[in-house]
Amino acid sequence: MPELPEVETIVRELRRKTKGQKIRDVKIKSQKIIAPQSSQYFRKNLLDQKIVDVNRRGKLIMIGLPKERFLLIHLKLTGQLVFNQKPHKHTHVIFQIGRQTLNYNDLRKFGFLLITDKNGLGDILTKRFKFGPEPFGRDFTLAYLVRNFAVRRAPIKVLLLDQTILAGLGNIYVDESLFRAGIHPKRRASSLTNKELQNLYQSIKEVLKQAIAAGGSSSQNYVRTSGQPGKFHNLHNVYRRHGQPCLVCGSEIKRTVVAGRGTHFCPRCQV
DNA sequence: CACTTTGTTTCCAC
């Protein structure tokens, strides 16, 4: 399940493996995955283009191409980017980069890829994807968290999932961060004390740091670009552990629904 | 079959 740590890993590997190389060929196996451009458009614009830079914006992978064009890959849920693997049923796009191949797999086809120019990119980044600060960015401060949460009555989990407030946190890492901070996911944001906010602020960074170190969570079918699964799911304290004992206090982990998402928490550790 | 899963959009009530 691609969330921030996985995307960061992918971006790092993309940078390392593709710098200066040209995309020689692009094989489109499924047109459904690409919106709104057609496969022909996609092919025409990608052939012989050079990957010059890769940036991360939340769960959006942006690859800069010459002539001020950009390839955007939005990874969601079952989306995978893998190097030098055999294509299979769920491989929709194959990039040939030098002697390497990069496959875009997506079992559920929730993600999308598109090519756009500078103006289009501007529109997308300002209108379609309005991202808040990066969890490890300079502008993500405790004061920022306090400022944004103090006036909001929505459940804390809803706000943490809101990419316009904080970029890159998905369901897994929100549940894990809240557990680490000892905060119940349904708590109103405005009811959090300064102490709790500080705790949450640290917890988010800690959880993400650990997740990145472990190579992400292969809870559903996420794999790294090498095709290897991540290891963070072995470190999950609550996510999809409902019915099992809390690793801290032994209470049974509960599951509920917040923001339409499966939400996992320890009723004793999280108040 | 119902249910799960994601990020985002849309709709409705207040």
Place this chain on the structure above:
DNA sequence: TGTGGAAACAAAGT
């Protein structure tokens, strides 16, 4: 008008 809560949407495996 803003906000919050919930539903809808994409697709396919369990």
